[in-house]
Amino acid sequence: MACRLIRVAGRRSFWRLQTARFAVSMPASSAKPIASFLRSSLEDNEEEIRELVSEYSKHRPSPLSMKQLTDFGRTATELQSFNFLRHEMPVRLASTMQEIDLLPAHLTQTRSVSIVKNWYRQSFKDMMQFTDSASVDRGAAKWFTRTAAGIKQRHANVVETMAQGIIEMKERYGGDEVNKYRYEIQYFLDRFYMNRISMRLLLSQHGQSTPTI
Numbered sequence: 001m002a003c004r005l006i007r008v009a010g011r012r013s014f015w016r017l018q019t020a021r022f023a024v025s026m027p028a029s030s031a032k033p034i035a036s037f038l039r040s041s042l043e044d045n046e047e048e049i050r051e052l053v054s055e056y057s058k059h060r061p062s063p064l065s066m067k068q069l070t071d072f073g074r075t076a077t078e079l080q081s082f083n084f085l086r087h088e089m090p091v092r093l094a095s096t097m098q099e100i101d102l103l104p105a106h107l108t109q110t111r112s113v114s115i116v117k118n119w120y121r122q123s124f125k126d127m128m129q130f131t132d133s134a135s136v137d138r139g140a141a142k143w144f145t146r147t148a149a150g151i152k153q154r155h156a157n158v159v160e161t162m163a164q165g166i167i168e169m170k171e172r173y174g175g176d177e178v179n180k181y182r183y184e185i186q187y188f189l190d191r192f193y194m195n196r197i198s199m200r201l202l203l204s205q206h207g208q209s210t211p212t213i
Contacts, residue, residue: 053124056094064198081206082141085148086130092199093124099188104181106173112165116158123151145206152203158196162189 076084097120100108107113126147130140166185170178178185 049121049125052128053094053097056090056124057098059091061092061095061195061198062088064202076205078141078145079138082130082144085202085206086127086144088202089148089151089199090124090127090131092195093120093127096120096192096195097124099191103185103188104169106177107165107169107181107185110165110168110172112161112168116161116165119154119158123154126151148203148206152200155196155200159193162192 097117100113100117100120103113108117129147130144166178
């Protein structure tokens with residue numbers, strides 16, 4: 001019994017450590033009153049969104065093993081999960097957004113990839129509501145859970161939509177144009193799909209830590 005309690009305490013300490021890592025590394029400008037900031041600034045200010053995406057993309061996502069992900073869903077409380085994900089999700093979303101922007105212009109300008117970019121942009125904005133350190137309470141956690149469920153649903157078809165973008169690029173510019181960038185595109189897709197899987201796992205595990213989602 002004592003050994004089991006030690007293991008559980010160790011797992012919980014891991015998530016507290018991850019949360020503390022973000023608290024130390026995030027700039028003070030990221031901790032402004034975010035609810036009103038989202039309404040007033042992010043709604044129409046594309047430049048501010050780009051600056052935030054650039055800032056968050058500088059941080060590395062937390063390296064999580066499958067065991068840690070499993071422990072996360074089994075042992076983390078709703079508040080612990082919320083406190084970790086409200087920093088982790090913006091980092092992962094921003095990193096993907098930055099990588100999409102580095103793709104060949106003929107691909108990023110397709111209708112389908114534009115849709116994917118808009119999904120990530122909206123999800124990043126949604127997550128920005130929760131980065132204020134003053135918002136860590138059960139009410140905010142419940143709101144976060146509903147928001148997380150919405151993000152998971154929004155990204156349900158992102159794999160098919162990104163693949164459709166490559167088809168559109170091929171149809172418009174020809175197979176030779178796709179082949180010219182095949183290594184860059186494949187490298188991106190490998191990272192893109194792995195990051196998507198990890199984000200969906202985190203959101204699913206968060207759902208398991210809450211009474212309802």
